[in-house]
Amino acid sequence: MSWRRIAHLDMDAFYASVELLRRPELRGCPVAIGGHGEPSRRGVVTTATYEARASGIRSGMALRRAAELCPECVFLPVDFAEYRRYSRRFKAAIATLTDRIEDRGIDEVYIDLSAVPGIRVERGVPVARDLQRRVHEATGLGCSIGLAPNKLLAKIASELHKPGGITAIDEYDIAAVIWPLPVRRINGIGPKADLRLEELGIRTIGALAAAPPAMLIAHFGRSFGQWMHEAAHGRDQRPIVTASEPVSMSRETTFEHDLHLRRDWQALAACLAELCRELAGDLHRRGYAGRTIGVKARYDDFRIVTRDHTLALATDDAATMRRVAFECLSRVPAARRLRLLGVRVGGLSRGAPPRQADAAGVVAAPSLAAAWQGELPFSGPENP
DNA sequence: TCTGGGGTCCTAGGACCC
């Protein structure tokens, strides 16, 4: 692969910053976004302002716990529709510079800057400053940018000087800048792998780089072990992927109070029917149908079971999905009470599904696929 | 009464086919 300059652009405290745009009076206050915005109800913090983080509030933390840590914290409910609007705006602002953009969710992207004029000046920092300016002018929001020869290093770099930072990393920086960091900073090493590495005495990326590949392979398997070794040395050849098709869509909900599979059957059935209705609506809007319908249940001890069923033909019909989902739910063991129920459709294909002839032999008109109205040359879950 | 919702990818066994 030839010379590359990859940027990872990460919006700073994205949800919270969007909320502050319409509630400027909260600027400077500890604010946490999550759930219904009521710490008395079930939910977790998705984003907190830097003032709230100073009190120890972290994303993923129960709202109740966050309120204990910081009683003066202001809690707001999540408003995904609004965040998606700002997501489209900041991505469109980047697209005025280049279309070599990989969507990585609502608040971050990778950008291949290799062919952008001036990118070889000062390691690309002036181009990154220009990107920050474009994003801020379009949204009023700040972001942090990592610059590196590949996605792996760019992602690590963007975290190093948040908020508002620009961090360039090259091969010759790896030993000094990357190796002292904990292994968890590598995108792809999560809590489980982190724990197992710690049991092997490996805490830093440098220690991981020094570990014999054979030892990593023995503990983590050929594929994952080899990958960890490469990652620790900062090697990553993955290309920027500018377009992708969804693999699955799902809807799920956590109950305010746990439900029993048999005693609360009616409530569960109503919930499942509603989830199927919403999911069918999502499929319709985006112009997809799917062959595999499945349910997901989370017990009160947080164990998860899934059951699914594959149809001969793809469907986007709520009644069909409901029928299959009920069959799947009937195979879920009534071991404990449930705290979550979800429906998923996979095996997606584009366009209206073939409609079956009705009883009179009349073929129903196929529904028109929802118009694709992405504003950008790339598509992803955040560009419905 | 800790622990959301929407995704991707990988693994592994059994069925089934050639």
Add this chain to the structure above:
DNA sequence: TCTGGGGTCCTAGGACCC
């Protein structure tokens, strides 16, 4: 009677990410 391998699809679970 003994002995084969792929290859693909389906299902279930799990790790990880935003």
